[in-house]
Amino acid sequence: MNDHPQDLKYSKEHEWIKLGENGIGEVGITHFAQDSLGDVVFVELPEVGDGVEQFEKMGEIESVKAVSDLYSPISGKIVERNDRLIDSPELVNDRPYDDGWLVRVELADASETDKLLSADEYAAFLDTEG
Secondary structure, three states: OOOOOOOOOEEOOOOOEEEEEEEEEEEOHHHHHHHHHEEEEEEEEEOOEEEEEOOOOOEEEEEEEEEEEEOOOOEEEEOOOOOHHHHHHOOHHHHHOOOOEEEEEEEOHHHHHHHHHHHHHHHHHHHHHO
């Protein structure tokens, strides 16, 4: 699947970030990641107010296959988390770029997005991984 949303930036750990207004970024995992994981049964997210560092672990995602670490694509402070995932973790599978978002982060340094991949670069990265 090569139709990664063009308005997002991607990490090589298969997270995405959508930059919003006021320096807030919405973070989730990619379609590739959820597809590789299989059915998601539990998501552990950082608390509101927690600090996260770019490319560092910020939580865990558990599927029927495995437990995987979640990495933050950006440094900053958690301002919101998607608590709907507690009761409905399958949203990550069903709508990874929409209702299945994980957290919203107040960016510490917006220039860090320069270290992330565009949709086309991410697609090319997946091609080399496969």
